[in-house]
Every structure is written in structure tokens, then in C-alpha cells.
Amino acid sequence: MFGLAFSGDIIFSGVVQGLVYALVAFGLVLIFRATGVINFAQGQIGAFGGYAMALLYLQYDIPYSVSMPLALATGVVLGVASELILRRLFTQPRLLLFVATLGITQLIQLLQLRLPIPDDLAGNVSYPTLLSGTWKPLGVSVTGPQITILIAAPILMLALTWLLQKSKFGRQVRATADNAPSAQLAGISIRAVSTKVWGLAGLLAVIAALLIAPVQGGNIAVVSSALGPKLLLLSLTAAMFGGMRSFNWTVVGGVIIGVVDMLLVTWGQTGDVPAGSNTVAIFLILLVLILTKGKSAGMTSGEWQLTTKMRAANEELRKHPLYRASTIVGIGALVAAAFLLPMMFDKPTDWLRYSEIPIWIIAALSVTVLTGWAGQLSLGQFGFVAIGAYFTVKFAEGLPIPVAILFGVVIGIIAALIVGVPALRIKGLFLAVITLGFGLMVRNWLIFNSALSGQGGIAKLDVNRAKGYKLLFWEIKGNNFQGVYWFCLLAMAIALVLVWQIRRTGVGRSIIAVRDNELTAAAYTVSPTAKKILAFAISGGLAALAGGLLPLLSAQAELSPLTGWFDVEQSLRVVAVAVVGGIASITGAVLGVIVIIALPILFDGTPQVKLFASGIGMLVVLLYFPGGLISILHSGRDMMLNWLAKRSGWEPKRNTQTGSVGSLASVKVHDESSKMPLIVTDVSVRFGGRVAVDNASISVKPGEIVGLIGTNGAGKSTLMNAISGFVPMSGSIELFGTEVSKMASPRRARLGMGRAFQNARLFSSLSVRETLMVALEARERSLLVPSMLSLPPSPQREKRKLKQANEIIGYLGLSRYADSLLGELSTGSRRIVELGALLALDSELLLLDEPTAGVAQRETEAFGPLIESIRKELGASILVIEHDMPMVMSISDRIYCLEAGCVIAEGDPASIRSNPAVIASYLGTDERAIARSDS
Secondary structure: OHHHHHHHHHHHHHHHHHHHHHHHHHHHHHHHHOOOOOOOHHHHHHHHHHOOOOHHHHOOOOHHHHHHHHHHHHHHHHHHHHHHHHHHHHOOOOHHHHHHHHHHHHHHHHHHHHOOOOOOOOOOOOOOOOOOOEEEEHOOOOOOOHHHHHHHHHHHHHHHHHHHHHHHHHHHHHHHOOOHHHHOOOOOOOHHHHHHHHHHHHHHHHHHOOOHHHHOOOOHHHHHHOOOOOHHHHHHHHHHHHOOHHHHHHHHHHHHHHHHHHHHHHHHHHHOOOOOOOHHHHHHHHHHHHHOOOOHHHOOOOOOOOOOOOOOOOOHHHHHHHHHHHHHHHHHHHHHHHHHHHHHHHOOOHHHHHOOHHHHHHHHHHHHHHHOOOOOOOOHHHHHHHHHHHHHHHHOOOOOOHHHHHHHHHHHHHHHHHHHHHHOOOOOHEEEEEEEEHHHHOOOOHHHHHHHHHHHOOOEOOOOOOOOOEEEEEEOOOOHHHHHHHHHHHHHHHHHHHHHHHHHHHHHHHHHHHHHHHHHHHHHOHHHHHHHHHHHHHHHHHHHHHHHHHHHHOOOOOHHHHHHHHHHHHHHHHHHHHHHHHOOOHHHHHHHHHHHHHHHHHHOOOHHHHHHHHHHHHHHHHHHHOOOOOHHHHHHHHHHHHHHHHHOOOOOOOOOOOOOHHHOOOOOOOOOOOOOEEEEEEEEEEEOEEEEEEEEEEOOOOEEEEEEOOOOOOOHHHHHHHHHHOOEEEEEEOOOOOOOOOOOHHHHHHHOEEOOOOOOOOOOOEEEHHHHHHHHHOOOOHHHHHHHOOOOOOOHEEEEEEEHHHHHHOOOOHHHHHOEEHHOHHHHHHHHHHHHHHHOOOOOEEEEOOOOOOOOOOOHHHHHHHHHHHHHHHHOOOEOOOOHHHHHHHHEEEEEEOOOEEEEEOHHHHHHHHHHHHHHHHOOOHHHHOOOOOO
């Protein structure tokens, strides 16, 4: 068996195909190095060029010497056109640009569907090739197309390497990739370089398609389908061998991937391994590569927000009587539509067709939770849908179908937890690549595996329609499919309510907080690890629920007519649905399904209509309405309420009362302790060979304010980060008598440590009130199941958190900003909110990192008394880093001075002011640097 599997023919074929994968990967690496984004449309550009070649050569009898350059030109044109379309987004977060390439992919698919179909498409006409024939040197079968690859691929790779390393264009590309602003100052046209790079990448994609298509064999339809997502995934895996940077390692990776893929495909055909094992192997290789090389490629940094923040409704408008009415009217309209829609059904199978709508809404909700709330982009959601469908079918063999669906949901949650573990180390684009591989693996290995799914690789739902079966209150018998529609509608309603409940409680707020700012969330006792995994679990459960409903849609009671649901393209489509509607909005998920799914179904949409709705819709929204359709709806609502308020002379009742935090002190989590709040002994922090903190020792006594001063780069913030648990360190740190050196940051926060950060970024997508309620999680943790089902103790805890948050808002004078998003506030206002969060945490040790940075002098002067007031309210001790010497000298009981990571002085403000080492290192001799200037 193994002798045949490892024959020279198979190895040689794998090497040849691997060279083509490397060629496609060269284009991916080129664009990534120049723009920092993975061009997901790369494979589809190649597929379009390959199809165009077949059309020109076979349909129109254009000679190969003419049709090939024309096909290559399509790659250049599509690459340049993609760059021109996406140029508007180049200043946006890389993840948003990446998602836009999904829209480009679907747009190119639409263009391909609009092309004429070759007359020989369904026949056994081989793909056109430059060389034909077969030879057997050394007993290895070598074909003409393989010789073409062996000659063309290395030449092209060497030429591209020379172009990037030795030519003027290559130097411009490298300069742009390293530092675009500096390159522009040097006279390099960034836009021109970008356009050329995208055009060159498109050319490489089509060349690769023309080279590999004849090797694939079969008719034109088989070749066209082989040039899609699988080619992209294999090429991405090859590119990862070089960390998305090295061309040499990309070639090595391409050859390895080609050989592994060819071996496992051959073994699968002979029955030695299960069908689809090649995609399992590729997924595992990709996972290992990303875990080991992802950070070196620079893809785990940056902001991974998909859309701009949705503006909160004006607080005054929220008090308008019609504000709540508008929400009720919207919900009522959707409910009415769901019940009136069956009036349009003409035949029994219409009940099944329209049952797709609630299933798509459930699937879109899974994207809302994972990508919109948690910021984790998944391109494999329909892998979880497939898992739900498969296990529902399996469990239905001995259980009622509703119970089988629930078991399928449980399996989907478990699968999501397994996939979610790598997400703890992977972020943004690489996670999208991993989930793409997961979706393809599940489709090929689970659904189409005869060993797992029966003959033909298709799992069947074993029910007898003639005899009938029950779906809760509905009986499905013969051609009576009404119960399927109502059952799917009920499942959708339950999913909507559960997700809405999660969002309005601490569980949803915490997930979004982790997405916006992991460090601050951890400082507020929220575990980023737990919330990411939780988001994956919720999302996987929702996707599996959608999958569990799918087998009900087939009149033949099997999955075979529905296998197209598990293609990778469906995972891309559901992302488009969520983005078009509003990626972080529950209502947005519904709107996206209505526009992209329901309307084409309603009007008997063709594949062209579906691709137009998703591809064009996604691009238009990303380019012009980043908040999605929901942002347009909200803007229209606010405009209408403003107009009505002005016409009627309505004014909101204003609350002029100021709250008090006295009630907060009465429910303190921590009893005041006489133990030392903080003892830091011989702490050192190193980044590579650089020493940032060198054997620093400091302490903070009960009720004391301790200042930490020093020049920029002295190690102050790094020392505070070490105390907070955000950087690796050596030495000893004690909080209230507990050694915490090995503790994660959320656990340190639960001991009574509160942290304020230098940038005061907080959670830009949450309102002031929601931010304080996130901090209040430290007092009473929100639990998932009670939050979802509104069971005790969740409702009571939410009421208490709301009351306490409002008291803090009143105490700090933030009432007018209570419902404003943090991203809309000034730095000074955000810093006050940050201090309010420390009140909510009920911290006994406050770590304040430059609380007046970016604040006007008038506000700075008010910060000192405010900090002292908060110390009294909490009975807390404070360690503060500050460059404003008048303030730090006026509020501090003791001060430490750092230089080059070492503590060079410690004492009261008077002794520090006169310390020669401090004067030489930091203060200087000018009294105006220490005393407040009146000028």
C-alpha cells in the first residue's frame, strides 16, 4: 500500500503543483508586504482568468498565442481595479480592508457568472495547454503541462525576486512597506506603487491558474471549481512557511504542501485514508505555522475593528415618548411580516424555501457575536453549521428531532471551544485564515466522508414523511411543510431573545470591552481569555442551531440537496450579511438577511442576484456606510425625532440632582486592611537584550499617595505594567500581603488593585454608563445562563449595577455624557470616566499612569483635588506617575524617582525637590518646573 502511495509519479506531481501554489503565494506575500493585508480575492482573480482563457480558446477559437495574453490581461485589470476600489479604505484598520476583499471576491464571481458558458463546458474537453504529450524519464510519468510548470514557475519566481531586490520598483515597494510616510517624503508615489503591486499580483494569480488548470484534468467545469477557495488556502499555507515575508521559504512551503496534498488525495481515492484527509492535514499545518510564525509576520497587532462605532442616540432623544415606540413599531413590523409572508406561498415547497430566512438570521447572529462583539473574524462559520447539521442527523436516528437539534448545538459549542483555543494567541487576519481552513476541512472531511456519513458521503435524516413526524406542536406529513417554517421561526425568535439578553447584561458588555481594550478589561477584573472563548462558544452554538434546522428543508429528508450550504462561499456570504446590516448589531443581522437573503428569495433570485446583493452590498456599505444599514436606520430615526421635537416644542425633563457615592462605600467589596497595599522587591523587566526596569524596589503604605517620577523612558510605565501583570518580570510583588508575581492581571485586580492607563482609551464602543457597569463586574459577576434566560440572580444584579453606575455618574458630574460613547469624549472627560471606573471597582490600591496627560492646564489643576477626594471616598492608597510636578508635589506623601530603570531617590516632596541626583536627572534647577506658573 505505502509503496504505491509513495510512487515517483505522485511525489513528482505534488512538487509540480506545489510550485504553482508558491507562485500564487508570491502574489499574496507581495500585497501583504506592501499593504499589510491578505488579498482574499487572489484565488478568484486566478479563477476568472482561467475561465476567460477557456472561453476565448474553446468558444471563440482564438489562438493560444492570443487568448493567453488576453487572459493574463484580465488578471492585471482585475488586480488594478481591486486596488482602485479598495483605495478608499487604505487608511482604515487592516481587518476592514481584508473584509472588503471578500466583497471583491464575490464581485468577481458575479462577473464570471455573467460570461458566456462555453459549449463544451459539460463535455470532456481538456483545458488548453501550451505543451501536450507524455514522457517517462526514469520511470516517472511527465506530462506537457507539468514540463511547462517546471520551466515557467522557477523563471517567474527568480524574475520576481530580482525585481523586488534589485530594481528601482522593488526598492520603492520595500520602502513603502517599511515606512510609507517617509517613502512619500522621499518622492515615492505610494498610490502608484500600490497600483503596480496589485496589478502584478493579479497577473501572477492568472499565470498560476493557467499553469495548474491543465494538470487538474477533467472538463472545464471541474477545472473552474478547483481554482477557488482551496487554491487560495493551499497558497496561504505556503506563504505562511515564509511568515508572509520570505519568498525562498514560500517556495519550500509550496512544494511541501503540494506533496502532502497529492499524497493524501491519492490515499483517499484508494481508500487508505478517509476522504478529505488532505484538508485536515493542511488545516493542522496551517495552525502550527500561524501559532509559530504569526507574530513574526506582524499580524497580531493593531486595531481589529470591522466598522466605525455606531453613534449612541442623543440622550435627550432617548427620553422622547416616540423613541421607545419606534423600537416597538420596528419589532412589530418584523413579526407581522413573518406571519403575513405565508400568504404569498403558492406551493408546499415554498414553506421550505422561506424557512431559509430564519436560519440565515440565526447564522448571522453567530457572526454578530463573534466578529461584531468579540472582534474575531471567522471565515468558517458554516463549518459549525455543517457540524450542527451532521450531528442532528445522527442523533435523530434515535431521538426526537428537536432533542437531536439540541445535542447538535452542544457538539457545535464543543467544536467552537476547540477552535477558539488558538484564538487566544491569534488575532485578526490570521484567525480568519485559520477559520477558512476549518470550514473547508469540515466540509470535505465530515459531510463528504463515506466512512462517517454513509455511501456517497451524504448524511441522511432518517424520517418517513409519508408516516409523518412531530416538531413540537407541528406534525410534518406528506407535502405539508408548514410546521417546518413555524418551527424555524420559533428557533429564530428564541435565538434573537437570548442574544439580546446577553447584549444587555454584563456578559455582552464584557465581551465588547475585551474587543475594544484587553488591557483595561483585564484591569477591571474581566478575563480576556474567558470572554473570547465564551464568544466562540455562543457563536458556535448559534451556527450549529442553524445547521440543525437545515435537514428539515429537504423534501427528500436528506442533506444531499443542501450540500451547497457547506461551501466556503456560504461562510463569506454570512459575513457579508452581517457587515451590510451592521456587524455589531442584532437588528443589523436581521436587516442584512432581509436585504441579501430574503429579497432574492422573494423575487426568485438567481446566483447572480445573490452575489450582487452580497458582494456589491458589502462594498457599498464598507465604502460609504461603515456602520451598516442599521446606522442609516438610526440616523433616520434621530432626524425624525428631532423634527417632531421641534415641531411640538417638546423638551426633556432634566435631572439637576447630583448623586453621591456614599451608598457605594456601604457595599465595599474589600474590608479596609492594615496590610501593606504594595511591596515591590527587586523587580526587573527585560525586552530582549534591553533592560527596562533594573532591580526596582518600592512600597505604598495604607492611605498613602506615592508619586513616581522620571524622564521619558526611565521605566515608570513598565514598572507599573509589571505590577499590573501585563509584562513578564522577575522579582517579588505583594498586594495586601499576597504574593502576586505569578498571577494574571484580572486576579490581581480582584485583590483590590485598580489601574488607570496613560492613553485613557477605555472602551470606545461602550457608553459611559456601560463602561462603569463593566467595572462593576468586579463586585457582582454576570453569569451566562442566568443572563441569557433572565433568571435570578441576573435581574437583581443588573438593577444594582445600573443604580451604582448612575450614582458614580452623578458624583462626577457626568450626567450629560451618560449615554455618550467613550470614543466621542475628550481626553479629559475620558480620564474622569476612568476615575469613576476605579470608584466602581472599589479599589484599595490605585495605579494612575499620567492621569493629566493630554489634559488642559485648567483641568489639570482640578485633578489633584479630585484624586484626593477619591482617595477619601475609597480609603485607598495611590501610586501615581505624573510629569506635572506642581500637582505631584502637592498631593504626594512620598515620591520615587527612576532613571534608566533604577530607583535613584525616595523621600517626601521636600527632600526629592532638593535631591542632587533627582535635580541632575530630572528636575533641573528651574523653580518654574516644580511650582505652578501663573503665566
